[in-house]
Amino acid sequence: MPLIPESIIDEILSRADIAELISRYMPLRRAGRHFKALCPFHKERTPSFTVNADKQIFHCFGCGVGGNVFSFLMQHDRLTFPEAVRQLADHVGISIPEAAAGASSGEHERLLALMEKACIYFERRLSEPQGGRAARAYLQQRGVSSDTAKRFRLGLSSTGWRGLVTAAKATQVSPEQLEAAGLVVPGKSGHYDRFRNRLMFPIQDVRGRVIGFGGRSLDAQEPKYLNSPETAVYSKGRHVFGLPQAREAIAAAKTVVLVEGYFDCVVLADAGIRHVISPLGTALTTEQARLLKRYAETVILAFDADAAGEAATLRGIDLVVEAGLQVRIAQLPKGVDPDDVVRNSGRAGIEAVLQQSIGILEYLLQVGMARHPVSTAEGKVRVARFVLPTIAKVPDAMLRREYVRIVAGTLRLDEAAVAEELAKVQPRDAVARPEKMPRAPAASASVPPGSERMLTALILDEPARLGALQGRLALEDVTDVRLQRLLSLVGEHSTPGQATSAAQIVSRLADEPDYAALVTELVALAQTVSAKDAAFEDCVRRLRRSATQRQLAKLHHQLEQGAKDEQHERKLLAEYQTIQRG
Numbered sequence: 001m002p003l004i005p006e007s008i009i010d011e012i013l014s015r016a017d018i019a020e021l022i023s024r025y026m027p028l029r030r031a032g033r034h035f036k037a038l039c040p041f042h043k044e045r046t047p048s049f050t051v052n053a054d055k056q057i058f059h060c061f062g063c064g065v066g067g068n069v070f071s072f073l074m075q076h077d078r079l080t081f082p083e084a085v086r087q088l089a090d091h092v093g094i095s096i097p098e099a100a101a102g103a104s105s106g107e108h109e110r111l112l113a114l115m116e117k118a119c120i121y122f123e124r125r126l127s128e129p130q131g132g133r134a135a136r137a138y139l140q141q142r143g144v145s146s147d148t149a150k151r152f153r154l155g156l157s158s159t160g161w162r163g164l165v166t167a168a169k170a171t172q173v174s175p176e177q178l179e180a181a182g183l184v185v186p187g188k189s190g191h192y193d194r195f196r197n198r199l200m201f202p203i204q205d206v207r208g209r210v211i212g213f214g215g216r217s218l219d220a221q222e223p224k225y226l227n228s229p230e231t232a233v234y235s236k237g238r239h240v241f242g243l244p245q246a247r248e249a250i251a252a253a254k255t256v257v258l259v260e261g262y263f264d265c266v267v268l269a270d271a272g273i274r275h276v277i278s279p280l281g282t283a284l285t286t287e288q289a290r291l292l293k294r295y296a297e298t299v300i301l302a303f304d305a306d307a308a309g310e311a312a313t314l315r316g317i318d319l320v321v322e323a324g325l326q327v328r329i330a331q332l333p334k335g336v337d338p339d340d341v342v343r344n345s346g347r348a349g350i351e352a353v354l355q356q357s358i359g360i361l362e363y364l365l366q367v368g369m370a371r372h373p374v375s376t377a378e379g380k381v382r383v384a385r386f387v388l389p390t391i392a393k394v395p396d397a398m399l400r401r402e403y404v405r406i407v408a409g410t411l412r413l414d415e416a417a418v419a420e421e422l423a424k425v426q427p428r429d430a431v432a433r434p435e436k437m438p439r440a441p442a443a444s445a446s447v448p449p450g451s452e453r454m455l456t457a458l459i460l461d462e463p464a465r466l467g468a469l470q471g472r473l474a475l476e477d478v479t480d481v482r483l484q485r486l487l488s489l490v491g492e493h494s495t496p497g498q499a500t501s502a503a504q505i506v507s508r509l510a511d512e513p514d515y516a517a518l519v520t521e522l523v524a525l526a527q528t529v530s531a532k533d534a535a536f537e538d539c540v541r542r543l544r545r546s547a548t549q550r551q552l553a554k555l556h557h558q559l560e561q562g563a564k565d566e567q568h569e570r571k572l573l574a575e576y577q578t579i580q581r582g
């Protein structure tokens with residue numbers, strides 16, 4: 001994705017209003033100069049979530065989250081920073097120029113508008129009293145209610161060869177435009193519809209915009225399932241089917257169920273199992289796994305119980321494990337798809353299947369042992385070798401070791417030998433990479449209370465104060481590296497006569513929510529001070545004194561260690577005295 005220029009990000013920031021934005025999601029109560037609300041990010045009975053409209057930031061005193069308008073959208077709607085910026089840009093009426101290499105913004109928008117029109121066209125055809133009757137009956141027979149069909153915006157393509165081409169012409173849309181959208185195919189005697197007499201499943205992006213379609217044939221037409229080709233707005237490995245419909249349920253359950261087909265997805269949703277998506281027939285990709293990680297901690301793979309499903313599961317496991325997600329595998333009876341389970345035994349049936357899903361190790365051992373007899377030593381080793389590549393991808397070292405123990409125990413192999421084998425299959429880059437670093441402690445715990453903290457707080461509160469440090473205190477004199485980094489960001493983004501703002505600094509820290517929360521925490525701290533200018537001067541004096549002391553101690557140490565020669569010693573002494581005099 002092309003980088004969005006900072007000037008545009010700042011322009012959006014200056015036009016958006018955080019109180020207005022947040023009040024679209026939840027009621028805000030005015031409390032003095034600020035607003036208060038029950039925090040949407042943690043459970044609480046008394047409001048500790050505050051919105052500071054002057055500074056255009058929010059902060060929760062309960063759970064410590066904080067940030068600006070972009071951070072709010074990122075955390076509340078689980079958007080990436082560019083997605084949040086684009087969404088707000090739409091809201092405040094600013095257009096973001098796309099990089100010259102990609103499709104121009106206008107082209108992109110036109111394509112999306114066309115997909116939306118096509119979706120409405122298909123939806124209308126499905127609801128036609130006569131024309132849509134057979135398709136509606138088919139949906140009902142497969143266990144999809146009309147409510148669910150509407151929620152997923154299912155539709156029907158025309159039975160003829162030129163239904164869409166003709167309908168589009170009437171609205172001034174050319175066949176060439178439809179071709180760019182992947183909806184029609186050029187033929188010898190003109191363009192014809194790609195999707196004919198098919199039940200249409202619109203593929204939507206995170207924001208619910210239609211970017212492609214999957215069509216299920218309603219006659220003997222092959223292939224049974226036909227998908228949109230890649231277009232400027234749709235690339236296969238990057239999207240999944242059903243995400244906007246499932247997003248909230250996934251985030252609430254912290255779990256996502258992956259199924260193979262469109263029907264599995266809508267039938268399960270119809271039965272009330274809403275945290276379900278489909279990776280669009282193709283095997284799961286790394287990008288899809290990362291996308292899911294934004295919403296879920298655990299993935300349940302519920303692929304069909306056939307050879308293709310097993311292969312998809314085995315491929316999927318490694319990707320999902322690598323993305324750092326927990327994986328469970330649903331065990332479906334042979335030859336039975338998830339939507340069959342719902343039709344045969346209802347919601348309770350599929351819930352039981354999901355609840356009884358097993359962990360990766362159990363699954364891999366099971367598949368491995370079905371493939372190789374463990375009655376022989378060679379067989380046992382083969383099973384271990386089958387399981388180990390996945391274990392090697394587990395990011396957590398402790399978990400890896402535990403898995404080795406279980407594999408060795410189950411197969412009655414020597415644990416050290418299994419560990420040795422594991423070391424061999426480990427991907428090369430994983431060897432060089434250090435073990436995952438422990439998470440930094442919460443901002444408030446890691447920053448000692450004191451002058452450095454207050455100084456940074458007062459500068460973030462009024463960034464123009466940074467100039468007052470000149471000649472008195474260098475940024476290196478601030479010993480806390482986190483605070484020092486915030487101060488240097490303020491410096492980098494202020495120009496003479498035009499200081500930055502806390503909300504702008506938060507934008508620059510979009511990928512580091514902990515830092516953004518530290519900014520809002522410090523701004524909140526500054527609000528507790530009544531005489532800010534006096535407090536600021538006090539901080540500068542104290543910090544200057546301690547910086548001087550550190551310098552003196554250093555010189556003292558050097559002198560004690562002995563100078564290189566007499567001249568050097570004289571120089572150190574002179575320096576010492578100059579500093580001492582202040």
Ligand SMILES: [Zn+2]
Nearest residue numbers: 039042060063
């Ligand atoms: Zn909170």
